[in-house]
Amino acid sequence: MTLIDRLCRGVRPSFSDHLDGQPLPLHLAVQVRLHLTFCPMCRRTYRALEATRESLGALRELDVQDSEVSSKSTNPSDTSGR
Numbered sequence: 199m200t201l202i203d204r205l206c207r208g209v210r211p212s213f214s215d216h217l218d219g220q221p222l223p224l225h226l227a228v229q230v231r232l233h234l235t236f237c238p239m240c241r242r243t244y245r246a247l248e249a250t251r252e253s254l255g256a257l258r259e260l261d262v263q264d265s266e267v268s269s270k271s272t273n274p275s276d277t278s279g280r
């Protein structure tokens with residue numbers, strides 16, 4: 199097992215936590231960022247996780263926007279008459 203392999207195993211579990219917006223311990227956050235700058239494999243893994251998260255987030259946002267729009271449309275907007 200190479201040093202890189204060991205580093206990969208060390209940081210990969212943190213990817214999803216990091217993407218979930220969970221506060222990582224500072225040393226771990228630094229480690230993850232640093233690792234991503236020099237490890238293309240983990241960068242790809244991270245991007246894939248990020249993409250998955252973003253599509254999930256987009257779905258959730260659509261939901262929120264939808265309910266916001268419908269609640270706004272029930273409000274009378276008289277200010278537009280000026």
Ligand SMILES: [Zn+2]
Pocket residue numbers: 202205206233237239240241
């Ligand atoms: Zn790696």
